[in-house]
Amino acid sequence: MSQLVTRPGPVRPLAPAPAPAGRTRLAAVFGAAVLLTLLVAAVHLTQGTSSVDVGDLLRLAVGDGDEAAAQVLVGSRLPRLLAGLTVGVALGFAGAVLQSLARNPLASPDTLAVNAGAHLAVVAVAAAGLSLPALPAGAVAFVGGLAAAGLVLLLSVGGAAGPARLILAGSATAMALSSLTTLLLLLFEESTIGLFAWGNGSLVQGDLSAVGQLAPVVLLCAAGCLLVAHRLDILALGDDTARVLGVDAGRLRIVGTLLAVGLAAAAVTLTGPIGFVGLGAPVVSRLLARRVAGLHRHRALLPMSGIAGAFLVLAADVALRGALGGQAGVDIPTGVATTLLGVVILIWLARRHRDSGPTRQPPAARPAAARSAIRLGVVVAVGVLGVAAALVLGMLAGDTWLLTGDVLNWLHGRTGAAYTFVLDQRYPRVAAALLAGAALAVAGTTVQAVCRNPLAEPGILGVTAGAGVGAVTLLTFVPLAGVWTMSTVAGGGALLAFAAVYGLAWRGGLDSDRLVLIGVGVSAGCLALITFVIVRSDPWNTAKALTWLSGSTYGRTPAQVVPVTVALLLLTPLVALARRDLDLLALDDDTPRVLGVRLERTRLVALAGAALLTSTAVSAVGVIGFVGLVAPHIARALVGGRHARVLPVAALVGAILVSLADTLGRTVIAPAQIPAGLVTAMIGAPYFVWLLWRSRTVGPAVR
Incomplete structure (x- = not known):
């Protein structure tokens, strides 16, 4: 909570009561407000689905209306x-x-x-x-x-x-x-x-x-x-x-x-x-x-x-x-x-929020002491093994449990029709979860560095909700649209939302607090538009849209994995090349300028890359929250704060988190399924609570 800053000295009395003229003006304002509300209420009574109009209501008021x-x-x-x-x-x-x-x-x-x-x-x-x-x-x-x-x-x-x-x-x-x-x-x-x-x-x-x-x-x-x-x-x-x-x-x-x-x-x-x-x-x-x-x-x-x-x-x-x-x-x-x-x-x-100037980086995001190269190698090796284990578990687990031998036979084309069908349906889901998790983690790491806020995640840019507007609209009005059409429309919605957030947040510079507040506002507006599309078109068939908005890999095809794969292959190396700039951006506004970093251009490019990664992930698996928040924190805890180390580890952690959440969601209540996004929310929410509590009690508060 923001604290009221008062100057030392004697306590000032409360402001005196308004003079009679002031009371008259106050009463007039109240009277005008009540009158406006009554006028709107009168108009409200004349609207509805029936044919009862103003004349019918006036006749009722004078006791001459009909019973209907x-x-x-x-x-x-x-x-x-x-x-x-x-x-x-x-x-x-x-x-x-x-x-x-x-x-x-x-x-x-x-x-x-x-x-x-x-x-x-x-x-x-x-x-x-x-x-x-x-x-x-x-x-x-x-x-x-x-x-x-x-x-x-x-x-x-x-x-x-x-x-x-x-x-x-x-x-x-x-x-x-x-x-x-x-x-x-x-x-x-x-x-x-x-x-x-x-x-x-x-x-x-x-x-x-x-x-x-x-x-x-x-x-x-x-x-x-x-x-x-x-x-x-x-x-x-x-x-x-x-x-x-x-x-x-x-x-x-x-x-x-x-x-x-x-x-x-x-x-x-x-x-x-x-x-x-x-x-x-x-x-x-x-x-x-x-x-x-x-x-x-x-x-x-x-x-x-x-x-x-x-x-x-x-x-x-x-x-x-x-x-x-x-x-x-x-x-x-x-x-x-x-x-x-x-x-x-x-x-x-x-x-109207004023830029409070350079912000000290909170403890949760402050680069830790450099970890040894051996430690980094061990963490990466364990992460790769974890991804492999998540991949194998994802292929084996589900409403039909399989053995590793079944998967090996499938790879060699020697399985029966039943197991072939199951694995043909399962491997695109596993691939989509792994790749989308990695993309969200890289995007989250980038957003936290640019915003200098360890509690930020890609959703605050409005990207996730913007992609949701595009995808749900397409699902509703063009249900047979192809994969690339879906990815293009979702990506377009994400970029439009990001452009709106960035443009509105720009005011002689980019203040991270203002970016967060406007991002939350644009996200809420996009979610309202999603609701409008759903209830306006087919209010009794919300399950399909709800499932997609909850982050589900259900029904994924190999073609739907291609966009996020391309985005990872193209954008992750670009983010990695900017690792030094991300380290500097995470400190304050002045240090990057002193060292020759073109601050605003770097911010725009980094956030645009995060937006593209998020939009392709959303087009592949729907809306999945908290991964972009949790994965960078786990990576920093393991290998320190330098982005050269954080980025690969965060990508591995994100892939593991989403893959395990997807596997868990389609296994625990099989044949029914829990969307992966809901599982990550149930995992990520307690972690977020712990982060907020830790930043409350340790060091400066997170801005």
Whole structure:
């Protein structure tokens, strides 16, 4: 969490209450906000799939409407409107409280993984075959969201922690939780049918019962937030000042987090996780507070954030149905629209982030003492043996277990039809896993060096999600497209996303924190587009896209392995030639310039190479996370920080990790399969947690 820096000296009193003129202006702003929200709500009531229009609603209002219009209003439109209002208020309050507690403008139920934790809890209950009423389901969501938020807040604190650290901790935790959620959706497809669209925030309601049960919870939690509003004003002055003024900062954070998670859990239970409203609504309110006296106080800021949240949810829903028709409101989650809006806000905030200058390299990434050539040779030899063992195990294991003799006979063309079929299907999967793992590891090593952030990985460049947009779109609209078409489209999407991230992050130079924040934003936007494509085209057939997005080698052919092979053969030597420049980039901005390295050109070339490696890996095996994060760390721990040593070892480690994850995923519950990306997430997430915890307690915090 970013710390408020205060000058020594006497404690300054809080700002005086606004003058009568200021109060009048504040009241006028609140009145205008309420009026705008009511106008959007009125428009919202006129939209839908039925033929009930404005005239029918006006006749109902004067008591002259027909029964059919009344049924549509009470059974469909009014529940949807009230759900939007309830969720918007809940997320607005929750986001404002979390930002104040963390003193971080990027804190929200999304960035703290509250929504992801609550979503996982609700899906787990559905997968178990339980159907809970709204309040018990809300309690389950509360437990999941609280656990996730507590973990992220615990991991993101540190002596020099900044917004990028919070985003990294939250996004990685959310990625791990979302992987578990996706696993449950795939394994229990019948029990969880329809939860994919709901998992992106849908306002569709069958009646008023859920709103009636959860709205009082939202009101109670919002009232609790208002009760601690004055303490939040004092906390904004800093922990030491708050302590002098009699506010227990630790207790306040616990109470505030419980209230915020309760609000977010109620919202998730009602409509699923609606993205970025908890970020955008408080940001809009804080911008208004710069011009309106008294709005910065939490007794005004919190209600304004709630109103802004309701306005954003309803406006996004109105825009969605206005642009695509009433049926779109049923098919397409409202959370897709709010996420795209929130991404714009996140990128805007990131571009306002100032470059804090040269950054000291954190301990996790600092080059270790040089290891001996003998040690390097031993590690490489063991790595090669490990790759060979992973290759053999991958060929032998699966729903049909084979013997090494069967593989040898197959190589000589002496196996029967059954074993020949099995091995012909299996060897492209093993090759794809090994090569994609190596490509992701090399890309991750490059990204960590350029960003000088040992917690970075290729996904923060938007490359993975961009490739996903291209591939899922092609799978949806051209299902019979060839291998090279798939690779070209996925690679094009990846490069477009990378170009957007790099271009938006450039502001008189490339600040690594800004690159991380914008990369996360672009990735979220791409994932929203993927959801849009899936639910718009075939909402009842999400398994194919989910499997691909989870990183699966299922159905791979030899031709699909060629692009990643070519990328490795061409780009890995180029990265290896730039090993000295990567060593210098990992230090700071000044040293490379002094030694004659053309900093920006080197960064661009290195990141473009990482983007190409990642895009070809994604086209071969789908989306696999954490490999680009974990493999470079293991390599540095084994052979030190010099990239001449790290690159080959990381490639070997990445190949082993993905191959073993793929073999494990298609063996443990055979004939069913767990996508390799979900297995790597379950392995990589605990390792990431350990890295964050280690960087929290040892040396400077990771930026």
